[in-house]
Amino acid sequence: MSMKKESPWDVELHLSAARGDSKRLQVLLESGRVHVDCKDKDGTTPLILAAAGGHVEAVTELLQQGADPNAKRLTSTTALFFAAQGGFLDVVNLLIDHGATVDSCSIDGGTPLFVACQCGHLDVVVSMIERGANANAHMKDGATALFIAAQNGHVRILEVLLEQGAKTDAARTDGATPLWIAAQMGHDHAVRRLLKAGAKVDTTRHDGATPLFKAAHKGHTAVIGELLKYRPSLGILPVIFRVSK
Incomplete structure (x- = not known):
């Protein structure tokens, strides 16, 4: 009306x-x-x-x-x-x-599942997926529910989404992946879970920054420890270094 x-x-x-x-x-x-x-x-x-x-x-x-x-x-x-x-x-x-409508989108592309993941409401996430919510839907900037959960460090929600086939390396439009954002935010448990699920350790944002670079830049030593277990490249900003020469 x-x-x-x-x-x-x-x-x-x-x-x-x-x-x-x-x-x-x-x-x-x-x-x-x-x-x-x-x-x-x-x-x-x-x-x-x-x-x-x-x-x-x-x-x-x-x-x-x-x-x-x-x-x-x-x-x-x-x-x-x-x-x-x-x-x-x-x-x-x-x-x-x-x-x-379970997957009704806001103007930025966010769905009810997204905000449940953001706020850490595990029971709501589980119920919505059981009722048909799309675990791989994405916002206009490309962020998925897995990305949002990783950004906020909600490991149990990460596990639920991964069990439902959420794409581990689905990237935002700037190239940042769930692993990348978890590393930047210092969520070592989320980083560990994503790596165990097969996330690419050397994925880069469009500026060339890797998860290892962001973790080092932010001083997240526990995250660095998790990443080093998967032998990441130590050339952590190759694109920027090449451009600056």
Whole structure:
């Protein structure tokens, strides 16, 4: 539905959803004075607010009243995106049961699976993959769910994604891989797991920087130790060195 100027009834419905007040939601919706999918200036619906707060009863009430589980904000984020971000497994499953698109993308290409990986919500990640989420989907910059998990050091999530066939060396548009970003961030356990899964130790970003270079530059000694077990090249910035000559 198109956005219009919010009425006092719209505002009250939004506030009730944000508070998780399912009884007040029912009263307001049954009054006929407000639409279940009324939007604010950012395109946010009551269902999105209730899902973002993890309010299961409010989400249930809104869905029963006909709320669109795939309604999007101006950023193209949905109720499922925010439920996944918050780690609200019950809400995630409820939304999917009512037709929420599992791999719905935000304007930057991020999916609910991405934010669950970013925030470390293992149970949500497992459930979403079981419900059909694509483990190899990527954002506009090429980052995959595996990249996001590696960036944040969530090893158990890495393992789940790898078990589901996530591509170990899938690179961002700048050439950085999950191993590269894990090395830069100092996540030695993630580095160890990725190397064990077959990640290429000498993968380079487009500027020529290797995982070993980034680990050394940042002073991540534990990461350096893990990388050295796989005999990386010690010519850690060949491209830059050639250009500078």
